[in-house]
Amino acid sequence: MLIKTLLATLSAASAVFAATPLESGNWVSVNPGFQTQTCAGGSVSGTTFTIPTSPNGSTSGSGCSNGHLRAERRYNNDYSSGVHQFAGTFKINSMGGSRIAIKQTFNGDAGPYFILAVDTGGRLYSVEGGATLATGVANVGSSVTINTVHNADIHSYRVYVNGQLAFRDDNAPGGSFYDKFGAYTTDSGTGPMSITWSDVAFWTRQ
Numbered sequence: 231m232l233i234k235t236l237l238a239t240l241s242a243a244s245a246v247f248a249a250t251p252l253e254s255g256n257w258v259s260v261n262p263g264f265q266t267q268t269c270a271g272g273s274v275s276g277t278t279f280t281i282p283t284s285p286n287g288s289t290s291g292s293g294c295s296n297g298h299l300r301a302e303r304r305y306n307n308d309y310s311s312g313v314h315q316f317a318g319t320f321k322i323n324s325m326g327g328s329r330i331a332i333k334q335t336f337n338g339d340a341g342p343y344f345i346l347a348v349d350t351g352g353r354l355y356s357v358e359g360g361a362t363l364a365t366g367v368a369n370v371g372s373s374v375t376i377n378t379v380h381n382a383d384i385h386s387y388r389v390y391v392n393g394q395l396a397f398r399d400d401n402a403p404g405g406s407f408y409d410k411f412g413a414y415t416t417d418s419g420t421g422p423m424s425i426t427w428s429d430v431a432f433w434t435r436q
């Protein structure tokens with residue numbers, strides 16, 4: 231009886247915390263594979279991504295040519311049409327650095343498209359263009375849920391922070407896109423940081 235109650239409680243809890251797609255439509259869950267990219271001293275353990283204070287000088291490995299600190303997953307969900315949604319919840323375990331990219335919608339044809347980064351003070355901003363998405367949310371120990379919705383057919387891209395629309399671009403470029411997340415220093419950024427992602431999900435709209 232106790233075990234039954236516990237199991238019921240656990241499944242209710244996971245139902246509450248499972249990632250859910252935002253915006254209406256028939257969202258179909260997909261499970262793309264991924265590759266791990268670690269550069270210059272970055273490391274990945276499960277879904278925890280860690281970068282040290284400064285690069286170790288190595289530029290060998292996938293995505294390491296610029297020598298930036300990197301610990302990321304690159305998902306193999308490449309698309310150039312259709313409607314795609316990502317959801318994930320991150321928690322910063324520790325952060326001594328600043329201006330660190332944590333989630334990318336990368337344009338495989340033209341390079342970075344949308345890069346979400348965290349600055350000191352828990353500010354979330356867009357690296358390309360500099361727009362602030364939220365302030366005081368990405369603090370050490372706080373869970374923050376990010377959803378991105380990309381309608382590649384009509385060049386519309388939206389980012390939600392904890393379910394609130396925080397960024398929109400109705401003039402997104404064309405190209406072939408894929409998702410990444412983890413920790414990656416921007417041109418002006420420094421480590422260290424440890425961040426854990428959970429409840430990651432991908433959908434396409436039918």
Ligand SMILES: *[C@@H]1O[C@H](CO)[C@@H](O)[C@H](O)[C@H]1NC(C)=O
Nearest residue numbers: 268269270271272273286288
């Ligand atoms: C630097 O770190 C990377 C992993 O991020 C590792 O593959 C490489 O061996 C390290 N290089 C040195 C010189 O420690």
